[in-house]
Amino acid sequence: MSSPSPVTPRLDAKVPVGAIADKWQxxxxxxxxxxxxxxxxxxxxxxxxxxxxxxxxxxxxxLGYRVKAFTFHDSPRxxxxxxAQGGIxxxxxxxNDGDSVHRLFYDTVKGGDYRSREANVHxxxxxxxxxxxxxxxQGVPFARDYGGLLDNRSFGGAQVSRTFxxxxxxGQQLLIGAYSALMRQVAAGxxxxxxxxxxxxxxxxxxxxxxxxxxxxxxxxxxPHSAHAVVLATGGxxxxxxxxxxxxxxxxxxxxxxxxxxxxxxxxxxxxxHPTCIPVSDDFQSKxxxxxxxxxxxxxxxxPTTFDDARPAADVPESERDYYLERKYPAFGNxxxxxxASRNAKTVCDEGRGVGPLKNGVYLDFAAAIxxxxxxxxxxxYGNLFDMYHRITGENPYEQPMRIxxxxxxxxxxxxxxxxxxxxxxxxxxxxxxxxxxxxxNRLGASALMQGLADGYFVLPYTIGDDLAGLLGQAVVPTxxxxxxxxxxxxxxxxxxxxxxxxxxxxDHFHRELGRIVWEYIGMARNQPGLEKALTxxxxxxxxxxxxxxxxxxxxxxxxxxxxxGRVADFFDLAELMARDALERxxxxxxxxxxxxxTAEGEAQRDxxxxxxxxxxxxxxxxxxxxxxxxxxxxxxxALAQRSYK
Amino acid sequence: MSEGHGETINVTLKVWRxxxxxxxxxxxxxxxxxxxxxxxxxxxxxxxxQLNEAGLEPVAFESDCREGICGTCGVMINGRAHGPQRAxxxxxxxxxxxxxxxxxxxxxxxxxxxxxVRDLAVDRSPLDRIIExxxxxxxNTGAAAEANLTPVPKEAADQAFDAAACIGCGACVxxxxxxxxxxxxxxxxxHLGLLPQGQAERWSRTESMVEAMEEFFGSCxxxxxxxxxxxxxxxxxxxxxxxxxxxxxxxxxRSLAGQH
Numbered sequence: 084m085s086s087p088s089p090v091t092p093r094l095d096a097k098v099p100v101g102a103i104a105d106k107w108q109x110x111x112x113x114x115x116x117x118x119x120x121x122x123x124x125x126x127x128x129x130x131x132x133x134x135x136x137x138x139x140x141x142x143x144x145x146l147g148y149r150v151k152a153f154t155f156h157d158s159p160r161x162x163x164x165x166x167a168q169g170g171i172x173x174x175x176x177x178x179n180d181g182d183s184v185h186r187l188f189y190d191t192v193k194g195g196d197y198r199s200r201e202a203n204v205h206x207x208x209x210x211x212x213x214x215x216x217x218x219x220x221q222g223v224p225f226a227r228d229y230g231g232l233l234d235n236r237s238f239g240g241a242q243v244s245r246t247f248x249x250x251x252x253x254g255q256q257l258l259i260g261a262y263s264a265l266m267r268q269v270a271a272g273x274x275x276x277x278x279x280x281x282x283x284x285x286x287x288x289x290x291x292x293x294x295x296x297x298x299x300x301x302x303x304x305x306x307p308h309s310a311h312a313v314v315l316a317t318g319g320x321x322x323x324x325x326x327x328x329x330x331x332x333x334x335x336x337x338x339x340x341x342x343x344x345x346x347x348x349x350x351x352x353x354x355x356x357h358p359t360c361i362p363v364s365d366d367f368q369s370k371x372x373x374x375x376x377x378x379x380x381x382x383x384x385x386x387p388t389t390f391d392d393a394r395p396a397a398d399v400p401e402s403e404r405d406y407y408l409e410r411k412y413p414a415f416g417n418x419x420x421x422x423x424a425s426r427n428a429k430t431v432c433d434e435g436r437g438v439g440p441l442k443n444g445v446y447l448d449f450a451a452a453i454x455x456x457x458x459x460x461x462x463x464x465y466g467n468l469f470d471m472y473h474r475i476t477g478e479n480p481y482e483q484p485m486r487i488x489x490x491x492x493x494x495x496x497x498x499x500x501x502x503x504x505x506x507x508x509x510x511x512x513x514x515x516x517x518x519x520x521x522x523x524x525n526r527l528g529a530s531a532l533m534q535g536l537a538d539g540y541f542v543l544p545y546t547i548g549d550d551l552a553g554l555l556g557q558a559v560v561p562t563x564x565x566x567x568x569x570x571x572x573x574x575x576x577x578x579x580x581x582x583x584x585x586x587x588x589x590x591d592h593f594h595r596e597l598g599r600i601v602w603e604y605i606g607m608a609r610n611q612p613g614l615e616k617a618l619t620x621x622x623x624x625x626x627x628x629x630x631x632x633x634x635x636x637x638x639x640x641x642x643x644x645x646x647x648x649g650r651v652a653d654f655f656d657l658a659e660l661m662a663r664d665a666l667e668r669x670x671x672x673x674x675x676x677x678x679x680x681x682t683a684e685g686e687a688q689r690d691x692x693x694x695x696x697x698x699x700x701x702x703x704x705x706x707x708x709x710x711x712x713x714x715x716x717x718x719x720x721x722a723l724a725q726r727s728y729k
Numbered sequence: 730m731s732e733g734h735g736e737t738i739n740v741t742l743k744v745w746r747x748x749x750x751x752x753x754x755x756x757x758x759x760x761x762x763x764x765x766x767x768x769x770x771x772x773x774x775x776x777x778x779q780l781n782e783a784g785l786e787p788v789a790f791e792s793d794c795r796e797g798i799c800g801t802c803g804v805m806i807n808g809r810a811h812g813p814q815r816a817x818x819x820x821x822x823x824x825x826x827x828x829x830x831x832x833x834x835x836x837x838x839x840x841x842x843x844x845x846v847r848d849l850a851v852d853r854s855p856l857d858r859i860i861e862x863x864x865x866x867x868x869n870t871g872a873a874a875e876a877n878l879t880p881v882p883k884e885a886a887d888q889a890f891d892a893a894a895c896i897g898c899g900a901c902v903x904x905x906x907x908x909x910x911x912x913x914x915x916x917x918x919x920h921l922g923l924l925p926q927g928q929a930e931r932w933s934r935t936e937s938m939v940e941a942m943e944e945f946f947g948s949c950x951x952x953x954x955x956x957x958x959x960x961x962x963x964x965x966x967x968x969x970x971x972x973x974x975x976x977x978x979x980x981x982x983r984s985l986a987g988q989h
Contacts, residue, residue: 142870156793158857160897161801166794213871220873222866222921224890231880249890255798270861278854330793353730359756365764366737370795374957471796474814475768475823540870585907589781591774635786640749641847643789644781719886 092344094347094714097501098202103720104320107206107688110324110502111545115552121278122147125551126310126559128295130282130337134532135256135515136316137261138539144268151308152265152274155281155332160262163318163330167254168375168468170238170246171532178235180374180400184208184242190241191530192721194420195495195523196673198353198697200721202502206520209472210541211533214249217540219489237380237418238528248531251375251468257532261539280306282337283562283574283649285313285511286354286566292344295561296570298578300646303639305574307567310561311551312510315341315417316535319494319516321354323654323661324606325598327491328360328373334650335657338498338517342693347507347699347712348497349519352655352665355526355674356607357492358424361485362444363476365383371490372475374468376446376528379417379424379459381452382485385410386436386445387474396438396446396484422525422674422687423728426487429607430685432488444486453481489607493531495522495674496664499699501713503546504538504626507699512547514538519697524673528538547657578638581648586631590647593628594654601658609665625655626639660700660709667711670694682725691723733761735766738829742776744788745836747845750852754845756834765825769812770795770802772824775837788850797821797960800896803903804849805836809898810958818898818960838903842910842945853899855945856913862941863934866915866926885923893921894961901955901963910953914942915971916963922974932978939975 117125129140132154140152156162176182187208192199210615215233225235235244239265249256268274286298286307294309320335321327342348359374385404392399407427409416417424423603428445437443455463458481460471471482476486498506500514500520504689506513515535519523522530560566604617605607628651636642671687672694680688697714739762747754755938763772776789792802797818804819806812812822827833835849843851881889895916902910918935921927927934949968956965 138870145869156801157791157853158800160857161793161799163794163799165799166796172825175876213873216873216876217868217870219876219879219925220866220868222889222893222924222926223921224886224893224924225876227881227883228888229883231882231886234879252798252894255896256890260891263860264868264870264916266857266861267865276857278857330799331795331898332793365762367767367775369768369771369774470816474797474817474823477766477823504767544870589778591778605846631788633781635781635784641789641850644787710823 093286094198094697094712095501096714097503098200103201103205104201107209110339114545114549117548117552117555119147121555123149124555125149126151127312127547128153128308128310129316129317130154130295131162131256131315131318131515131517132262132265133162133164134258134261134514134535135539135646136162136314137258137265138276138536138541139314139316140513141261141264142270142540143547144271144273144543150268150274151277151310153280153282155279155300157278159265159276159278160259162258163333163504164258164532166330167532168250168251168682169531170236170253171214171257171379172245172527172529173215173247173533174208174245175212175215177233178244180243182245186243187211189721191521191527192523193726194525196525196687196724196726197695197721198525198672198716199249199521199523201718203521206542207534207537208721210537210659213541214536218260220256221264223249223256223260224358236377237281238377241527251377254532255293257536258700261536270701281646282317283340283577284570285341286570287508288560288564288566291509294562294567296567299575301641303578303637303642305571306334309562309563309567311554311559312512312547313555314512314514314547315498315517316395316515316539318515319497319643321491321494322655323598323658324369324491324602325559325595326363326371326602328357328371328620330369331343334447334653336650336653339512339653339657341506341508341511341513343702345508345702346511346513347499347701348496348660349697349699350524350557350645350664351661351700352605352675353495353673354491354670355421355493355495356425356489356649358421358428358489359447360486360490361472362439362441362488364441372471372493373490374487376421378447378465378468382417382447382465383447383448383451384445384699386431386438390435391442392436397640399472405436412728419728420525420527422676425607435580439486444488445486447487448482448484449480449567490547493526495519495524495526499697503549504543505546505550512543514543524675537701549606559586561727577649578645581632581634581645582638584630584632584634586633588631588633590634590644590651591634593632594622594647597621597651597658598626601661605658605661605665608676608678611666613615614662614666618659618666621655621659621662628652628655663698663709664698666696667698691726695723735764735825736898736927737762737764738824738827740827740830741832743832743834746788746848749847750844756776757876758946763824765823765877767819767824768795769806769822769824770820785826788849789847792820795820796810798896803838803898803900805838805903807834810903816960818896827843840902840908841947842902843899856897856899856910857919858945859910859914859938859941862919863930864921866921867930879925880926882935889923891902891922891965892916895963896961898960898976900958900960902946904948904952904958906952907950907956909949910942911949911971912947912959912963914938915967918971918974931974932981934979935974936982939971942962
């Protein structure tokens, strides 16, 4: 167990000076520029083609940089951003309900439980309006009213309607927009697209990132790629829990391998539980399915007042229903932030008031909304979500309430980045969910799409130039340099090692077992004995994994077990760090709920005096404890307060 | 209420195995007991777990979101792309659609434009080539006007959305006797061509996308199998719209050429 060293230097986020509303504007002027003709002399690698990666690669290509974009999918359009349902926030104030850049900034800092960096969040709120313009111009079919103008709805954690949406497929439509912009640059020759290529190492020379090593998932070929800068846009690590709403292939490998090369990993214990997912139904369950949070606009959440109530929902009279969110939080009701909604669902289920065959859910009931607005209006808003629920559960939500339960959905932690979105490795950037930046300890609904696109379209394309300008005239490190040949050999050896273990259990078996430990001890509620137990059980299981996993087949073809072995190995290391981080953070904040630190009403109890900082972990080699660094968070514009949604 | 655990059924799987693009394929037979609550792909997960246990290589198949939106999954199930349930991608199909004793034939999407990569996985990258040919509106980052400057009639927005719902899975191609990609291509042409923002490039876009499509895929002979198989129920009307626009584009471009 490492302890925070008092002598580690404080991390400097390089936040510009000046008033919060002027920082980004002034900084854009003060940054170095690369003139248009010189941009073509720079090579930039972008890994990942979700919202952040595709928008960054397209924008950098448009600017004239020589971009290489990598995705491990068969097509850039498959990235998991596509599955986001509900919407994207922007401070347009179209509904005239009092929204502003400052309010979006304020809501995001507060929603993040005062654990995010003010300057980044303000910038995010500033560029949010440009994202809507950009996406609309690309043909993203946002919902419109009968006058043909853009429609908005409200979302958890906000009291204004600032969420733009495209039925229940906002992520898909925004990703298709970014993907089409990317493909336009591929056609224009500014972006070289490498699909089915997985990053397996980040390469440095003289302390600076100079490229990556990838494995072609069809041929198994391991290839070095060099560039002046490397951008990781590789998403979150929710699949460390095995069961999550993340897509099957989501993983931490790119970020983790960058971490092993010196990029600090920040706040790994900040994970988000989404309150409205379909409950687990059986042991063969491969993943969990999210029902958009937007459903909470019209659905009422309840459980029976009595314990172990086996009656069908329709037979429970109104007087025996507990609309517990409306009861406890009259101001926000069913629209309390995700962490609050999730913990309350856990509480009522732990009490024995859960519903469904496994008593592991709560009702999300649309009866009132249907009788108020009509079936058609509800179907217009949520039709595809209702259909999805019906297909998965075999139950019709127009006739009986949905059953929902929280599931891991998003990870706020990630690679530490400064104001420029650069990691602690010079030349290595991290954007989108993969970085730790803007959401603090809890992300508000409809803010993930906003952040991914803000980073990719409007932040990184500016900040990367400031760094590249200083490299003008420098050639990239050739791929026959020893730093590359060694990295390639390392990756090839790793593949051989997995195939040679020849143990008895599958990769999935170990992943599932790891997920059980992480969900049990580093899930919705954490405590010291549990975390200490996790710190014993994870390394023990990891040892078993490395000696008893069975990966069949060869490294020279499509081999999905082999791909997954490396990803699960990285999840093991990450899980251990999550437990350490959760143990060190002796407070509750946002998605990190330490049972020892709660108010008399059972709400999260922050400790601002000791923990108003980012914890960023430095890798010190296999088997050595990581060093915990701190970035102090200064709150000059938002007063620290106990979050209250009552 | 239909709450309660599913029952267990026994099915016979005939699964296509093929070691690589150039290898000869074959069917492998497996008997599988499975809960009707399992999804079709979870049933394949269970099969793979058993194969691995027995020292046999798992069946390669693709999937990612398992929510019917990413378009990664897709196999032929008893000869039908994505299987028997209407408007349902393979990953959303559940075993409650099958009966005890059923034989289930599982093959990769079959199309000349989609070569088999391994077992049930195919290469659908030609779909990206069609998008690359013009499936976009040319607006650089930062060049966009205020979003509400251009009202879009709700009707046009809704129709464009119906087309934009395409997930690019390629089931339309697999279902077509000619392996044509008209439904996929017309969904993108329709999505962008119906919106005011897409008008500037409407004709050139249609022309170049159709011609890229023809490089890889067969010709449409109006069977309509594509729309039947489409998990997003994209309408054949978009093919009609694309054909009309393609014709107009050709005439228009010829007359423009004559002016020079």
